[in-house]
Amino acid sequence: MDVGSNDQIFNLAKRTADMLVKMFGNRCEVAVHDFKNLKESLIYIVGNVTGREVGGPITDLVLTELTKKPDEIKDIPNYKTQARNGTVMKSSTVFLRDSKEKVIGALCINYDITQMMQFAGDIEEFLAFDVTKAKSENFHSTVQDVIHDMVDQVLSTFKKAYTQLTLEEKVESVRLLEEKGAFLIKGSTEYLASALGVSKFTIYNYLNKIRTQNKYHLEE
Numbered sequence: 691m692d693v694g695s696n697d698q699i700f701n702l703a704k705r706t707a708d709m710l711v712k713m714f715g716n717r718c719e720v721a722v723h724d725f726k727n728l729k730e731s732l733i734y735i736v737g738n739v740t741g742r743e744v745g746g747p748i749t750d751l752v753l754t755e756l757t758k759k760p761d762e763i764k765d766i767p768n769y770k771t772q773a774r775n776g777t778v779m780k781s782s783t784v785f786l787r788d789s790k791e792k793v794i795g796a797l798c799i800n801y802d803i804t805q806m807m808q809f810a811g812d813i814e815e816f817l818a819f820d821v822t823k824a825k826s827e828n829f830h831s832t833v834q835d836v837i838h839d840m841v842d843q844v845l846s847t848f849k850k851a852y853t854q855l856t857l858e859e860k861v862e863s864v865r866l867l868e869e870k871g872a873f874l875i876k877g878s879t880e881y882l883a884s885a886l887g888v889s890k891f892t893i894y895n896y897l898n899k900i901r902t903q904n905k906y907h908l909e910e
Contacts, residue, residue, distance in 0.1 A: 696794055699786050700724060703797045704734045710799060711737045717802040723748055724795045725756070731795075739802045740773045752783060752796055763793050771800065778804045837878045840870055841885055853887040860886055864896040873897060 700722060707720035719737030725748070732746040748756075751771075755763055766783040773779065779800040786795040844866045845852050848859050855863065864882070872878045879897075883890040 695789055699788065700733065700795060703786060703795070706797060707734060707736045714801065717805075719800045719802075721798045721800070722795065723752065723798065725793065728753065733795075737800075739777060739779060739800050741775065749798070752798070755783075755785075756793070760791065760793060773800075776804075777802050778807060833875060834877065834881075837872065837875055837881050840867060840872045841878065841882050844870070845885060852885045855886065860888070861896050861900070864893060865900050868897065868900055 703722045707722055710720045711718050716737065717739065719735065719739035721732055721742065722734040723731040724733045725731055728748045730745045731748040732742060732744055735742060735744060735746075751766070755766070763785055765785055766781075769781055771779045771781045780803050781801070782799045784797045784799075785793050786797060788794050844863050845855075848855055848863070863886070867873065867878070867882065872882075879890050879893050883893045886893075
């Protein structure tokens with residue numbers, strides 16, 4: 691075994707650990723393990739998330755991985771772990787190999803996501819909608835755009851040229867627009883009449899008929 695070469699591998703792992711913690715801040719912890727002595731495999735640690743110190747033992751997860759054949763031992767990215775103090779972490783383990791591909795140690799990254807998970811819960815709650823009261827709302831720059839959009843939405847449901855609508859469909863379109871409050875806006879009658887190819891007085895007649903029917907039903 692080339693001991694000097696192994697020293698270079700561990701030195702690079704330690705430098706990488708320093709760089710990762712400097713980059714990701716104090717919520718990040720990076721540990722370097724040397725498998726020569728599994729009881730005291732932790733030879734370097736920077737950051738303080740799990741509360742461990744140099745001289746600590748190997749973790750159970752890594753120990754289980756070491757029971758496999760050398761060519762079956764794979765790096766473990768992006769898994770969830772939890773420290774004894776309750777800290778929830780996002781973790782990854784990179785196995786260190788010598789020039790003969792023998793696994794000699796590991797670089798383990800732990801990032802504290804406890805607070806982020808709390809924020810995620812708060813954000814999810816804030817972004818939640820009352821699905822039983824789903825609404826569609828469009829935002830326009832001019833009142834003409836509001837009128838045009840409301841009329842076009844209703845007329846497009848008939849799946850035919852607006853001027854080809856039957857009398858019943860034209861009356862129905864007026865009824866739907868009345869329910870939407872379209873006729874509270876000045877100019878909506880004229881726009882609908884133009885779209886349907888009828889006079890505005892025809893639209894008024896439809897509207898009066900619908901309002902009379904609605905009033906009659908309310909009085910029953």
